[in-house]
Each structure stands twice: as structure tokens, then as C-alpha cells.
Amino acid sequence: MENLDNIEVPLFPISVAARILDISVHTLRMYEREGLVVPFKKKSNHRLYSKADIERLNCIRRAINESKISINGIKTIYSLIPCWDIIKCSSKDRENCEAYKSHSNPCWTFKHSDNICATNECRDCSVYKDYGECKSLKEKLISVIK
DNA sequence: TTTCTTACA
DNA sequence: TGTAAGTA
Numbered sequence: 284m285e286n287l288d289n290i291e292v293p294l295f296p297i298s299v300a301a302r303i304l305d306i307s308v309h310t311l312r313m314y315e316r317e318g319l320v321v322p323f324k325k326k327s328n329h330r331l332y333s334k335a336d337i338e339r340l341n342c343i344r345r346a347i348n349e350s351k352i353s354i355n356g357i358k359t360i361y362s363l364i365p366c367w368d369i370i371k372c373s374s375k376d377r378e379n380c381e382a383y384k385s386h387s388n389p390c391w392t393f394k395h396s397d398n399i400c401a402t403n404e405c406r407d408c409s410v411y412k413d414y415g416e417c418k419s420l421k422e423k424l425i426s427v428i429k
Numbered sequence: 430t431t432t433c434t435t436a437c438a
Numbered sequence: 439t440g441t442a443a444g445t446a
Contacts, residue, residue: 296431296432297431297432297433298431298432308432312433312434327432327433328432328433328434329431329432329433330432330433
């Protein structure tokens with residue numbers, strides 16, 4: 284009953300997601316390789332995309348088509364999300380954190396071994412989720428400026 | 430049939 | 439980006 288309105292639940296196989304977004308499954312997998320999106324993975328290793336994932340991809344497509352931004356450009360924006368501030372990351376954690384230093388790759392593309400990121404699914408992290416859709420991303424960035 | 434990974438004219 | 443091979 285609650286699955287119907289929860290945009291976080293993985294629902295669509297890659298073929299359906301591709302059809303919704305009007306892009307190829309190949310392109311969809313490429314976005315994942317680039318770290319733009321983190322779809323849910325079943326034990327069979329098959330991907331499942333949620334409504335939130337679709338919205339995220341829509342935002343990415345708009346950025347590419349309308350704003351003519353490159354995939355690397357999007358990666359750069361994501362890499363600048365203050366993850367260490369969003370989750371309570373100690374100053375000690377930051378010292379040897381690749382994600383903290385990176386200006387080219389989103390934090391969720393790194394494999395952590397020490398801090399909380401090691402035990403949490405990046406897909407379920409607010410750092411990833413709260414910046415996944417165009418509108419929320421704008422609001423988040425504005426709140427930082429204010 | 431669909432999806433997965435890897436590779437490539 | 440598209441397509442192919444060989445699996446699961």
C-alpha cells in the first residue's frame with residue numbers, strides 16, 4: 284500500500300527506465316559507470332530504478348540537452364556537494380577521505396573502508412538523494428548561499 | 430526474453 | 439552511441 288506513493292522504491296527494470304527516459308539501456312549503464320546515478324541492484328545483479336531515479340535522470344538529461352553541460356561537468360557539480368558537512372564526518376575522517384578531496388568525482392563513487400560511508404548504501408544516503416532532482420538541488424544550493 | 434559484462438569497426 | 443558475444 285505504501286509502495287505506490289514511495290518514490291524511493293526500486294520498480295523499473297532498465298528496459299522500462301530507458302523507455303520512460305527515451306534513451307538507450309546502454310546510455311543508462313554509462314551514466315551509472317560515470318557515477319551520475321546509483322540504481323538499486325538485485326541479487327541477480329539486475330538493476331531496478333525508482334521514481335526518484337527517473338527524476339534524477341530527467342534532471343541529468345535536461346542538463347545535457349538544454350544546458351549543454353558535459354557528463355564531466357555534472358560529475359564536478361556532484362563532487363562539490365559538502366558530504367562531510369551533511370553527514371557528521373569527523374575531521375579525522377576527512378584526512379584520508381578521497382571523496383573529501385575530489386573535485387571531479389561524486390563522493391558515492393569512492394569505496395570507503397573506515398567511516399560511516401562504509402556501512403551505508405550511497406543510494407540511501409541523503410548526500411545522494413537530496414541532490415538528485417533539479418528542484419531540490421536548487422533549493423539546497425540556495426540554502427548554502429544564504 | 431531480458432539483462433549482465435566486456436569489447437570494438 | 440550502437441552493436442555483438444557469451445552467460446545467467
